[in-house]
Amino acid sequence: DSAGGGGASAGQSSSSDSSADGLDITVADGIRTIRLNRPDKKNALTHAMYRGILNSLKEANDDANTRVIVITGTGDYFCSGNDLGNFANVTDPMKMAKDGRDLLMEYVDAYIYCKKPLVGILNGPAVGISVTVLGLFDAVFTTDKATFTSPFSALGQSPEGCASYTFPRIMGYAKASELLYFNQKITAAEAEKLGLVTQVIPHDRLEAEAWKRVRDIAQLPLKSLVYSKDLVRGRERELLHQVNVAECDRLQERWTSEDCMNAIMKFFSKKSKV
Amino acid sequence: DSAGGGGASAGQSSSSDSSADGLDITVADGIRTIRLNRPDKKNALTHAMYRGILNSLKEANDDANTRVIVITGTGDYFCSGNDLGNFANVTDPMKMAKDGRDLLMEYVDAYIYCKKPLVGILNGPAVGISVTVLGLFDAVFTTDKATFTSPFSALGQSPEGCASYTFPRIMGYAKASELLYFNQKITAAEAEKLGLVTQVIPHDRLEAEAWKRVRDIAQLPLKSLVYSKDLVRGRERELLHQVNVAECDRLQERWTSEDCMNAIMKFFSKKSKV
Amino acid sequence: DSAGGGGASAGQSSSSDSSADGLDITVADGIRTIRLNRPDKKNALTHAMYRGILNSLKEANDDANTRVIVITGTGDYFCSGNDLGNFANVTDPMKMAKDGRDLLMEYVDAYIYCKKPLVGILNGPAVGISVTVLGLFDAVFTTDKATFTSPFSALGQSPEGCASYTFPRIMGYAKASELLYFNQKITAAEAEKLGLVTQVIPHDRLEAEAWKRVRDIAQLPLKSLVYSKDLVRGRERELLHQVNVAECDRLQERWTSEDCMNAIMKFFSKKSKV
Numbered sequence: 001d002s003a004g005g006g007g008a009s010a011g012q013s014s015s016s017d018s019s020a021d022g023l024d025i026t027v028a029d030g031i032r033t034i035r036l037n038r039p040d041k042k043n044a045l046t047h048a049m050y051r052g053i054l055n056s057l058k059e060a061n062d063d064a065n066t067r068v069i070v071i072t073g074t075g076d077y078f079c080s081g082n083d084l085g086n087f088a089n090v091t092d093p094m095k096m097a098k099d100g101r102d103l104l105m106e107y108v109d110a111y112i113y114c115k116k117p118l119v120g121i122l123n124g125p126a127v128g129i130s131v132t133v134l135g136l137f138d139a140v141f142t143t144d145k146a147t148f149t150s151p152f153s154a155l156g157q158s159p160e161g162c163a164s165y166t167f168p169r170i171m172g173y174a175k176a177s178e179l180l181y182f183n184q185k186i187t188a189a190e191a192e193k194l195g196l197v198t199q200v201i202p203h204d205r206l207e208a209e210a211w212k213r214v215r216d217i218a219q220l221p222l223k224s225l226v227y228s229k230d231l232v233r234g235r236e237r238e239l240l241h242q243v244n245v246a247e248c249d250r251l252q253e254r255w256t257s258e259d260c261m262n263a264i265m266k267f268f269s270k271k272s273k274v
Numbered sequence: 275d276s277a278g279g280g281g282a283s284a285g286q287s288s289s290s291d292s293s294a295d296g297l298d299i300t301v302a303d304g305i306r307t308i309r310l311n312r313p314d315k316k317n318a319l320t321h322a323m324y325r326g327i328l329n330s331l332k333e334a335n336d337d338a339n340t341r342v343i344v345i346t347g348t349g350d351y352f353c354s355g356n357d358l359g360n361f362a363n364v365t366d367p368m369k370m371a372k373d374g375r376d377l378l379m380e381y382v383d384a385y386i387y388c389k390k391p392l393v394g395i396l397n398g399p400a401v402g403i404s405v406t407v408l409g410l411f412d413a414v415f416t417t418d419k420a421t422f423t424s425p426f427s428a429l430g431q432s433p434e435g436c437a438s439y440t441f442p443r444i445m446g447y448a449k450a451s452e453l454l455y456f457n458q459k460i461t462a463a464e465a466e467k468l469g470l471v472t473q474v475i476p477h478d479r480l481e482a483e484a485w486k487r488v489r490d491i492a493q494l495p496l497k498s499l500v501y502s503k504d505l506v507r508g509r510e511r512e513l514l515h516q517v518n519v520a521e522c523d524r525l526q527e528r529w530t531s532e533d534c535m536n537a538i539m540k541f542f543s544k545k546s547k548v
Numbered sequence: 549d550s551a552g553g554g555g556a557s558a559g560q561s562s563s564s565d566s567s568a569d570g571l572d573i574t575v576a577d578g579i580r581t582i583r584l585n586r587p588d589k590k591n592a593l594t595h596a597m598y599r600g601i602l603n604s605l606k607e608a609n610d611d612a613n614t615r616v617i618v619i620t621g622t623g624d625y626f627c628s629g630n631d632l633g634n635f636a637n638v639t640d641p642m643k644m645a646k647d648g649r650d651l652l653m654e655y656v657d658a659y660i661y662c663k664k665p666l667v668g669i670l671n672g673p674a675v676g677i678s679v680t681v682l683g684l685f686d687a688v689f690t691t692d693k694a695t696f697t698s699p700f701s702a703l704g705q706s707p708e709g710c711a712s713y714t715f716p717r718i719m720g721y722a723k724a725s726e727l728l729y730f731n732q733k734i735t736a737a738e739a740e741k742l743g744l745v746t747q748v749i750p751h752d753r754l755e756a757e758a759w760k761r762v763r764d765i766a767q768l769p770l771k772s773l774v775y776s777k778d779l780v781r782g783r784e785r786e787l788l789h790q791v792n793v794a795e796c797d798r799l800q801e802r803w804t805s806e807d808c809m810n811a812i813m814k815f816f817s818k819k820s821k822v
Binding site for chain 3: 175
């Protein structure tokens with residue numbers, strides 16, 4: 001059923017296919033679709049994928065063919081977060097941390113400065129960075145099979161994606177702490193109750209219903225959408241950028257900390273045993 | 275059952291009856307009642323009604339007889355929003371847009387700078403400007419028959435009433451977008467879940483229960499109420515005013531845009547066919 | 549079952565027992581437990597208790613043995629709020645009000661500047677100041693028997709504990725008003741729905757489940773927790789302090805007002821009749 005694929009349909013594609021990088025990016029019928037396409041790795045984000053997504057988000061701002069942007073995934077997971085392989089085979093940890101900080105900052109800035117409606121269609125569980133940036137989306141439609149977790153402190157790390165700012169504003173401090181400090185996993189229904197996502201849709205109807213909504217959005221007057229988003233988000237952009245810098249600076253320190261090193265080593269040693 | 279009418283009871287009225295304008299304004303027993311009274315037009319707001327409401331809100335600040343302010347409506351609708359007749363027979367669109375901007379700004383400022391407890395008793399559906407200003411109320415009691423919708427982008431317009439600021443803070447971005455960008459209608463139960471309204475009351479008990487609450491509020495120490503509201507709202511007033519200016523400036527541009535003109539023309543042509 | 553007592557277990561206690569003051573403070577296994585221990589007075593806060601809590605919170609910031617702080621209570625109530633006995637036998641009302649203001653400001657500042665995870669385990673109803681400071685906690689686990697009320701305006705007073713800032717951000721204005729202006733009591737389930745508390749736990753499982761969570765938190769990398777909290781709260785601390793000052797200044801005025809005097813006298817005359 002190709003209709004379910006929405007932006008994945010033929011024609012009008014203005015971006016070259018980048019599936020080699022774990023991404024499928026297409027633009028059709030006003031809809032820019034950024035599809036995480038690395039299902040064998042639960043759509044974990046490699047550096048190339050970060051770069052591909054952020055470039056596409058930037059491109060969308062001035063692309064007349066993009067009226068709405070969708071981020072979605074292929075397979076069972078929406079996104080399992082940062083690929084911990086990004087921490088493997090590191091010869092210069094300080095350089096790794098500095099480069100990681102710079103890339104993450106540019107990645108999250110691309111969400112902060114995104115001018116057009118940004119819609120998530122979550123086909124499965126979301127982890128880490130794919131959870132925290134949700135506070136920068138305009139709408140999130142999620143399967144009832146999704147879960148949400150960002151186990152920062154368990155990994156010796158700390159929040160990113162501006163979640164240290166957006167999550168308490170969305171759901172209050174006593175709830176945000178469960179995700180930001182205490183490594184709790186929540187269900188799609190809980191995420192909806194907290195206001196982190198727009199709507200939970202039964203798994204077998206997600207594609208049809210969410211893409212229907214996206215196609216409707218693509219028909220709305222673009223200027224009204226862009227100006228409305230600017231009224232809601234414009235005033236906060238500079239502050240969000242500062243939050244992003246503070247979060248990334250902290251992660252640069254965390255990534256070379258004993259806490260993080262130990263947690264990552266434990267992860268790889270567990271994995272190698274399996 | 276006149277008891278249900280609350281502030282509509284006899285005596286102590288300090289304002290002249292203004293029902294000719296589609297408004298009934300009375301002050302009695304410490305309760306200033308602003309009643310939208312144009313049920314044949316679903317209480318759509320004419321320029322005279324905007325003016326009457328904002329004057330009454332301003333007057334309340336220094337009126338010793340006003341301890342609490344109630345806005346409610348007569349008939350099936352609470353308020354169907356801006357009367358699109360305000361856009362009809364316009365000879366000078368630029369002047370219409372400028373005058374509309376000035377009036378809207380003064381209208382919303384009257385809510386921002388309202389010092390006393392402001393209570394909504396919603397007798398039916400709310401649309402547009404009657405939804406967006408709810409973020410500036412202190413309490414909203416609503417019938418279970420109410421719905422809430424503000425179809426800005428469908429009409430080529432953009433949010434007002436400070437909703438671009440208050441709604442994301444009340445309900446989070448992923449939910450606010452449904453009302454502010456994507457023209458979705460929500461039920462009273464959903465509005466309560468989102469924190470936009472205080473309490474949903476079954477339709478046949480709304481009058482009795484909501485007015486009981488209002489009468490109780492009118493008995494509380496006024497200074498404690500005014501000072502408490504000032505602690506909550508005072509710090510944000512200047513920012514809210516800036517939000518109001520930005521929203522109104524944007525609407526002035528929108529009202530003369532092709533997007534909006536087309537949408538309004540479609541509305542009137544549909545109407546003339548019926 | 550002493551395990552249920554968590555931090556109350558033997559050994560490693562770095563604070564002298566202060567149960568004479570209505571407080572039990574212990575530090576063990578990384579957990580600093582501040583236990584309100586005045587059950588015959590529903591754990592109402594005396595000046596000595598305010599002082600003991602704020603000193604313990606300050607001490608925790610630099611205490612290597614404290615990884616997480618728990619505030620809980622003994623008996624049926626979590627805390628019935630400010631002991632109205634603090635208003636009794638006052639010979640110099642102006643001095644009473646000034647001293648009360650200074651103490652309250654220092655008390656709330658201790659929460660604002662608390663660097664480590666602060667967890668509430670609410671064993672029963674919470675009133676007044678014990679409700680308002682909840683917006684400064686990182687997690688709140690509550691029995692389903694708890695209720696929440698802060699009857700400020702009924703007592704001629706006004707909000708404190710930074711609730712005039714935190715509550716609208718947590719639950720929206722239309723809900724915050726019920727607690728901050730209109731003296732409404734809410735249930736634990738409602739408090740959870742509003743995001744004021746993290747989780748409601750059936751009464752007979754509260755001790756086991758909440759202390760399990762606390763022990764898990766005490767095992768997490770402390771630096772990640774402290775840095776994460778700093779990202780979430782650090783940016784707001786100066787503003788929260790200003791909110792605290794404004795609230796305390798207002799209460800100083802309120803405590804010597806006729807509104808408050810009358811309400812307190814009514815309270816004591818009712819009590820003397822019983």
